[in-house]
Amino acid sequence: MLQPWARLCVASLAIAAVGAECGGEDPPDPPDPEEKVTLTAPEVVVSLDAAPAGVPTQTSNNNLDVARFQGRTFLAWRTAPSHFASSETVLYVASEGDDGWRLEGSFMMGTDLREPRFLVLGERLFLYYAVLGTDPFAFEPQGMMVTEYHAPDDWDEPESLYEPGFIPWRAKVLNGTAYLIGYVGGENIYEVDGEPIRIHLLKTEDGRALEPVVPGQPVVQEGGGSETDFTFLEDGSLIAVTRNEAGDEEFGWGSKICRAPADDLGAWTCASDKKKYDSPLVFDREGVVWLVGRRNLTETGNYDLDSDELSPKEQTEKYEIEYSFNPKRCALWRVDPETLTVHHEVDLPSRGDTCFASQLPNDDGTVTIYNYSNALDGAADCASWPNDCNDIDWWVGQGQETIIYRVDATFPAAD
Numbered sequence: 001m002l003q004p005w006a007r008l009c010v011a012s013l014a015i016a017a018v019g020a021e022c023g024g025e026d027p028p029d030p031p032d033p034e035e036k037v038t039l040t041a042p043e044v045v046v047s048l049d050a051a052p053a054g055v056p057t058q059t060s061n062n063n064l065d066v067a068r069f070q071g072r073t074f075l076a077w078r079t080a081p082s083h084f085a086s087s088e089t090v091l092y093v094a095s096e097g098d099d100g101w102r103l104e105g106s107f108m109m110g111t112d113l114r115e116p117r118f119l120v121l122g123e124r125l126f127l128y129y130a131v132l133g134t135d136p137f138a139f140e141p142q143g144m145m146v147t148e149y150h151a152p153d154d155w156d157e158p159e160s161l162y163e164p165g166f167i168p169w170r171a172k173v174l175n176g177t178a179y180l181i182g183y184v185g186g187e188n189i190y191e192v193d194g195e196p197i198r199i200h201l202l203k204t205e206d207g208r209a210l211e212p213v214v215p216g217q218p219v220v221q222e223g224g225g226s227e228t229d230f231t232f233l234e235d236g237s238l239i240a241v242t243r244n245e246a247g248d249e250e251f252g253w254g255s256k257i258c259r260a261p262a263d264d265l266g267a268w269t270c271a272s273d274k275k276k277y278d279s280p281l282v283f284d285r286e287g288v289v290w291l292v293g294r295r296n297l298t299e300t301g302n303y304d305l306d307s308d309e310l311s312p313k314e315q316t317e318k319y320e321i322e323y324s325f326n327p328k329r330c331a332l333w334r335v336d337p338e339t340l341t342v343h344h345e346v347d348l349p350s351r352g353d354t355c356f357a358s359q360l361p362n363d364d365g366t367v368t369i370y371n372y373s374n375a376l377d378g379a380a381d382c383a384s385w386p387n388d389c390n391d392i393d394w395w396v397g398q399g400q401e402t403i404i405y406r407v408d409a410t411f412p413a414a415d
Contacts, residue, residue, distance in 0.1 A: 021339060035412035037332055042349040042376065046404035052094035052101035054116035055079075060402050062372040066358045067118035069125045069149075072097040073360065074104065075370070075404075076116035077126060083353055084136035085112035089101070089317060093131055093149075104156050110134075111142075112273055119171040121178055125149040126207040128161070128168045128180070141165045143188040146208060162210055170229045170281075178204050179213065183226045189246045190320075196222045196396035197246060201230075201265070214266035221268055225256055229282040231289060239289050239337045241280040241322030242270070245320075247302075247312065253278075253304040256295075257340040271340035276323070277333070278305035279356040284369065286414035288334065291342060292369065294355035295331040296323060298389065327391035330355035332370050332409065346409060349373065351382045351389050352397025366408045375401045 044050075051057045052075065063078035066069045072095040080089040084203040091113045094106040107113060119126040127147050133140030144166045145158040168182040185197040199221040202210040212218040221228070224246035230238050238260040247253035251272040258270040277293025284290070295301060303323055307315050330350040334343045349356075352374035360368045376382050382389035392400065 001080075004334075005133065018310065029183055037346050038410045039346065039348065041409040042330055042359060042407050044376075044403050044405045045370070046077065046079075047375065048401050048403075051079075051092075052096065053103040055092050055094065055103055055106070058088070058090075059400070060398075061404050062116045062242055062353070062402050063116065063356050064358055064370055064372060064404055065118050066360055066368075066370050067120050067125065068360060069095075069118075069120050070123075074118060074125070075230060076118065076129075077404055078114055078116070079374075080112070082136070083402070085134055085138070085140070086136065087111055087134045089113050091116055094128065094322050102152060104149065104152050107147075108156065117168050117169055117171040117180075119178060119180070119204075120173065121207055124207060126171075127155070128171055129158075130167045139187060139190055141167050144168050144182070148207065148345050161202075161208065162202075167226075169227050174232055178207070180204060180210060181228055181230065183228070186226055189226060189274040196248075197224060197226050198222050199225055199228050199242065215253040217266045220260070220266050221256070221258070221270075223251065223252070227278070227280055229280045229291075231282050231284040232262075233284070233289075237337075238262075238265055238268075239282070239335060240268065241277055241282050241291050241293070241335065241342070243276055243278055243280060243293075244272075245276060245278075247304075247316055247319075249312075253315065254302065255342075257335065257342060259337060259340060269340075273306040273342060274300075274302040275308075275342070277342070281357045281359060282335070283359055283361075283367075285361070285411055288411070288414065289337055290345075290411075291333040291335050292330065292348070292355070292357040292359070292371070293333060295344070297327045299327060324395040325393050328352060328354055328394045330373065332369075349376060349382055349405070351376070352392030352400065353394060354397070362408070368406055368412050370404060370406045372402050372404045375403050376405075 006383045046061045065076050067074045074095045076093045080086045089112045091107040115130040117128045131142040146161040147158040148156045171180045180202045183199045188195040198219045200218045201213045201220045225242035225244045228242040230240035240258040242256040246283040254276045255273040256270040258268045260268045281292040329347040331347045332345045354373040357371040369384045
């Protein structure tokens with residue numbers, strides 16, 4: 001998501017006298033399993049110098065999604081001069097098959113475009129994406145677009161869908177039902193005015209008509225949470241991870257780890273987590289809930305620094321500044337659905353401006369994870385964990401080259 005760094009720099013002058021306070025205890029780690037997740041070496045797919053089907057990329061390549069359709073792997077991503085909003089932004093779609101990569105389409109609107117999300121419904125492929133503004137110092141959600149794929153460079157004319165300002169976060173088919181989760185009120189994340197953000201949980205049968213999963217109740221969370229992903233357990237209950245950057249009175253700042261019973265998917269019970277798992281990707285593998293999300297490289301890793309002597313507005317500003325000027329990783333975490341806690345498993349090859357992942361399960365039991373990061377060239381240690389890495393602070397990295405790569409993850413055998 002866009003980070004209005006310039007405003008944060010100005011705000012930092014007002015609170016620079018307040019030192020960083022690190023508080024909050026990490027949840028106890030469960031016993032280490034005998035086996036750990038292992039990762040292959042990263043394979044770069046998109047960079048400034050090379051991209052699928054030879055499309056012209058720009059410095060920043062991020063905000064991606066992947067899907068399998070008609071025997072091919074489809075990749076959508078954003079390319080722009082930097083991480084920040086730009087009128088030069090292009091969304092590309094390319095696909096990979098036995099014949100290599102081919103360009104499937106591109107989308108430009110003279111404004112920023114983000115959050116591309118595929119949805120495969122049988123023999124139909126839909127692409128949703130968010131329209132934002134052109135001000136690099138603001139987050140200006142305008143709404144969601146939808147288009148349907150027919151053939152290379154043959155898509156329906158994109159059209160607006162659902163509510164004004166709605167940001168799609170994940171689209172997926174689980175247990176035979178197609179879901180789309182997103183949020184309204186994203187402009188409030190950085191306005192620091194206390195206005196709530198509302199998370200909508202929707203379903204669709206045709207890719208266009210969206211209806212609440214719970215009849216008459218599209219909103220499942222209200223407060224400081226925005227980016228949210230979820231999966232289901234075997235008993236049909238829902239597990240979700242929400243980025244809680246704007247903060248709220250009940251949960252503070254960081255993230256919310258939530259559960260809803262199978263017979264009432266609108267009744268979310270949440271626990272607070274002081275870490276902020278930006279761009280959460282949640283999926284189930286053999287009964288284990290996994291999360292891919294950004295990791296803050298500080299002593300505690302916390303986003304919420306327990307600066308309770310400050311007002312909510314001052315805390316929000318302080319936490320954004322502290323977070324922006326620290327290095328980052330993209331990490332794989334385990335979610336405990338009983339305690340609603342999150343435990344670090346392994347870092348993906350990544351540094352600086354990183355973590356907007358998507359995943360594809362493979363027939364051999366592995367999972368291919370696509371992610372973006374500041375370029376790893378010249379920082380070879382960043383591709384071999386847990387060696388030290390030539391780090392870049394997140395704020396600095398947002399103006400530098402980012403690449404898209406993929407790794408295969410092998411998971412421990414289920415008990």
